[in-house]
Amino acid sequence: MTEQAADRSPEIGGRALKRAMAKAQGRAKRRAVLLVAPLLLFILITFVAPIGQMLFRSVHNDGFSANMPALAAWFAENPEGTMPDEAAYAALATDLKMARENKTAGTVGTRINYEIGGTRSLFTSGARKAEDLKPPFARSVPEMDEDWADPQLWQVMRTASSAYTASFYLAALDLTRDADGHIVGVEEGRAVYVGLFFKTLWMSGLITVLCLILGYPVAHLLATLPLAKSNLLMILVLLPFWTSLLVRTTSWMVLLQEQGVINNTLVATGVLQDDNRLAMIYNQTGTIIAMVHILLPFMILPLYSVMRPIKPHYVRAARSLGATSWTAFRRVYLPQTVPGIGAGALLVFILAVGYYITPALVGGASGQLISNLIAYHMQDSLNWSMAAALAAILLAAVLVLYWLYDRLVGIDNLKLG
Amino acid sequence: MLSVNPRTDGFVVFDHVQKTYNGEDLVVKDLDLSIAKGEFLTMLGPSGSGKTTCLMMLAGFETATKGEIFLDGQPINSVPPHKRGIGMVFQNYALFPHMSVGENLSFPLEVRGMSKDAREAKIMRALDMVQMGKFANRRPAQLSGGQQQRIALARALVFDPALVLMDEPLGALDKQLREHMQFEIKRLHDELGITVVYVTHDQGEALTMSDRIAVFNDGRIQQIAPPATLYETPENLFVASFIGENNRLEGKVEEITDGRALIRLTSGEVIAATAVNVHRKGQRTVVSIRPERIEFKPEMMSDGAHTLDATVLEVVYMGDILRARLRVAGTDEFIMKYRNTIGQTRLEPGQTVRIGWHPADARALDPI
Ligand SMILES: Nc1ncnc2c1ncn2[C@@H]1O[C@H](COP(=O)(O)OP(=O)(O)OP(=O)(O)O)[C@@H](O)[C@H]1O
Ligand SMILES: [Mg+2]
Numbered sequence: 001m002t003e004q005a006a007d008r009s010p011e012i013g014g015r016a017l018k019r020a021m022a023k024a025q026g027r028a029k030r031r032a033v034l035l036v037a038p039l040l041l042f043i044l045i046t047f048v049a050p051i052g053q054m055l056f057r058s059v060h061n062d063g064f065s066a067n068m069p070a071l072a073a074w075f076a077e078n079p080e081g082t083m084p085d086e087a088a089y090a091a092l093a094t095d096l097k098m099a100r101e102n103k104t105a106g107t108v109g110t111r112i113n114y115e116i117g118g119t120r121s122l123f124t125s126g127a128r129k130a131e132d133l134k135p136p137f138a139r140s141v142p143e144m145d146e147d148w149a150d151p152q153l154w155q156v157m158r159t160a161s162s163a164y165t166a167s168f169y170l171a172a173l174d175l176t177r178d179a180d181g182h183i184v185g186v187e188e189g190r191a192v193y194v195g196l197f198f199k200t201l202w203m204s205g206l207i208t209v210l211c212l213i214l215g216y217p218v219a220h221l222l223a224t225l226p227l228a229k230s231n232l233l234m235i236l237v238l239l240p241f242w243t244s245l246l247v248r249t250t251s252w253m254v255l256l257q258e259q260g261v262i263n264n265t266l267v268a269t270g271v272l273q274d275d276n277r278l279a280m281i282y283n284q285t286g287t288i289i290a291m292v293h294i295l296l297p298f299m300i301l302p303l304y305s306v307m308r309p310i311k312p313h314y315v316r317a318a319r320s321l322g323a324t325s326w327t328a329f330r331r332v333y334l335p336q337t338v339p340g341i342g343a344g345a346l347l348v349f350i351l352a353v354g355y356y357i358t359p360a361l362v363g364g365a366s367g368q369l370i371s372n373l374i375a376y377h378m379q380d381s382l383n384w385s386m387a388a389a390l391a392a393i394l395l396a397a398v399l400v401l402y403w404l405y406d407r408l409v410g411i412d413n414l415k416l417g
Numbered sequence: 418m419l420s421v422n423p424r425t426d427g428f429v430v431f432d433h434v435q436k437t438y439n440g441e442d443l444v445v446k447d448l449d450l451s452i453a454k455g456e457f458l459t460m461l462g463p464s465g466s467g468k469t470t471c472l473m474m475l476a477g478f479e480t481a482t483k484g485e486i487f488l489d490g491q492p493i494n495s496v497p498p499h500k501r502g503i504g505m506v507f508q509n510y511a512l513f514p515h516m517s518v519g520e521n522l523s524f525p526l527e528v529r530g531m532s533k534d535a536r537e538a539k540i541m542r543a544l545d546m547v548q549m550g551k552f553a554n555r556r557p558a559q560l561s562g563g564q565q566q567r568i569a570l571a572r573a574l575v576f577d578p579a580l581v582l583m584d585e586p587l588g589a590l591d592k593q594l595r596e597h598m599q600f601e602i603k604r605l606h607d608e609l610g611i612t613v614v615y616v617t618h619d620q621g622e623a624l625t626m627s628d629r630i631a632v633f634n635d636g637r638i639q640q641i642a643p644p645a646t647l648y649e650t651p652e653n654l655f656v657a658s659f660i661g662e663n664n665r666l667e668g669k670v671e672e673i674t675d676g677r678a679l680i681r682l683t684s685g686e687v688i689a690a691t692a693v694n695v696h697r698k699g700q701r702t703v704v705s706i707r708p709e710r711i712e713f714k715p716e717m718m719s720d721g722a723h724t725l726d727a728t729v730l731e732v733v734y735m736g737d738i739l740r741a742r743l744r745v746a747g748t749d750e751f752i753m754k755y756r757n758t759i760g761q762t763r764l765e766p767g768q769t770v771r772i773g774w775h776p777a778d779a780r781a782l783d784p785i
Contacts, residue, residue, distance in 0.1 A: 321573075323525075
């Protein structure tokens with residue numbers, strides 16, 4: 001009876017219904033995918049792929065492992081802690097000979113040099129002399145250069161014998177492995193990264209706070225002024241965007257340097273002695289001043305977009321209820337601008353953490369940020385894996401901040417415009 | 418205009434107050450107004466007539482350009498808003514969106530440094546007063562418009578102000594809710610004995626709620642009087658046409674004695690009217706008559722009433738009443754309203770009738 005009913009019914013049910021729906025919507029979906037495909041591709045090529053590549057590089061370097069196969073095999077067979085024996089030195093000699101033929105001794109040396117300074121020449125000269133080595137290699141190799149017997153070197157070669165390594169991350173955190181493979185801190189004088197990470201974070205924090213203090217009243221003015229005047233002010237706020245970053249930074253140099261406008265004025269008016277000129281640039285102060293100026297619009301705009309729709313009624317209501325203007329601001333106006341504060345602060349902070357040009361130009365020695373060190377590894381030391389590891393840590397730090405913000409303020413509260 | 422002695426008269430006194438925003442145009446022109454303690458005074462007027470401006474000056478958000486405002490005998494021009502102790506209800510409620518209902522009500526008590534227990538008791542009392550006792554933990558966004566309005570009302574009353582200002586508080590509500598809230602506000606006014614200054618441009622609202630209505634136009638009070646007086650004896654053409662429906666007939670004064678005038682209409686007929694602002698024979702004037710005061714059945718008219726011929730152009734059925742548009746004395750826009758009772762005479766378009774009214778209901782207003 002139920003079957004008969006189903007037969008007569010023109011309705012379709014269950015799976016058939018789903019199929020019909022999929023068919024009906026399929027065309028529209030395919031078209032939608034086609035429309036976004038170019039953008040998707042663009043994002044994949046320009047964003048996801050490079051970041052993936054960077055993360056990969058930070059844990060992968062086959063400069064040693066690919067060119068020293070025999071030694072790599074020996075490390076694989078013998079557990080950590082085994083003293084290098086005759087077989088090990090023989091494998092080393094074979095690999096050095098091969099490196100000579102393939103002209104890869106430099107690459108191999110560079111990889112080890114990342115972790116023990118000055119070892120690149122050990123490999124290049126070793127490869128040059130490898131032809132003449134005679135067994136027993138355990139004697140002849142160290143005779144060539146006694147550094148070959150250094151247990152630290154063997155430890156480093158063991159780590160490098162695998163293409164995948166955490167040693168760049170260790171180095172980026174001022175850590176290293178000792179001869180026994182234990183993770184230890186590097187000696188005092190060579191620890192640079194962790195300090196710089198923290199310095200980058202607190203300087204970015206300071207820049208964010210300064211931007212907030214300077215930007216909040218401006219945004220409020222923008223939001224409450226009549227439209228004609230606020231448009232003019234808005235142009236002034238946006239003006240920096242239309243000027244080249246280099247021009248702006250250079251103008252700060254003109255203003256702040258020792259023989260610059262500000263110092264000259266102060267000396268001319270007798271506020272400062274001529275030999276007492278303020279050092280406001282090529283140091284931390286210079287970086288902070290210039291970056292606050294450059295990042296200020298990123299604070300003002302989200303604040304403005306949040307403040308604009310807040311009607312004056314709220315503050316008036318608070319006043320009529322007996323609040324002083326300060327209480328009305330603190331309890332009624334300020335809380336309503338929190339989404340803008342959050343968005344602006346997050347934006348400025350994240351931009352500041354990764355900022356490069358300005359500290360490079362006006363930062364001098366003390367005003368450098370972590371990004372300048374990343375650039376150094378990319379351009380000068382050519383240790384891309386190290387640069388990648390530093391960048392990855394920076395990325396992780398920003399993501400953690402983002403997560404923290406979400407927990408504290410809520411990401412739906414973010415308002416960028 | 419009445420002249421006031423600010424120190425003795427009235428709870429709220431505007432003494433020759435003027436206001437300009439741009440230094441050129443006076444938005445409020447020489448306002449003299451005295452409001453008694455416990456009075457429900459409504460400011461009624463078209464958009465831009467200066468009602469909100471008056472309220473803002475009283476609340477302290479705008480300063481009077483000239484003149485002085487007194488509250489309870491004290492000049493308050495230089496008292497900041499938060500020290501005036503005036504409750505205020507805004508048109509768009511202005512409930513703080515980031516606070517719950519309870520926190521909203523707690524705010525005026527906190528800034529007055531009241532203890533937590535005292536606050537809670539007051540909040541509950543105020544919420545119960547507007548029948549919103551269960552909503553203390555909601556956010557304003559989770560309330561309907563009418564509920565938000567009640568909370569705004571409760572918040573303005575929770576700190577026991579003697580004076581409450583309301584600027585079109587019901588403007589955003591639908592008709593039914595509005596009528597209900599009018600009733601509620603009136604009840605609270607009666608129960609609490611507060612003084613209310615109420616702004617609206619809904620004349621029905623003004624008529625039903627107020628002790629007195631001040632009709633504003635162009636920065637001046639045109640007339641201030643209790644609702645019935647205002648409706649039945651408007652003092653000028655603006656008030657007559659702004660409040661209620663109004664028929665206008667133009668003519669010239671033929672005779673004038675003891676406040677009674679005979680007016681010869683443009684079409685030649687003569688009617689009797691009460692002289693309000695006309696004083697001389699020969700003045701041109703406008704006679705105003707309410708549509709519901711017009712009679713078309715001879716037995717309802719007083720003896721010797723002046724009657725006019727009228728042609729029915731259109732009859733609109735409005736439920737409780739019928740509204741007929743007539744051609745009278747050369748105008749096609751003459752409106753007559755009559756009750757929809759059993760046995761009421763049915764009028765048809767094209768029919769001719771004779772209409773009349775009591776001379777007291779025809780008011781010869783401004784000379785033109
Ligand atoms: N802040 C202001 N700056 C300049 N002009 C103003 C300001 N506020 C009001 N006005 C002007 O003052 C006049 C009276 O405005 P007001 O708001 O008092 O009118 P209103 O009677 O409340 O009108 P509505 O019924 O539309 O609310 C208007 O012409 C208005 O344009
Ligand atoms: Mg208004």
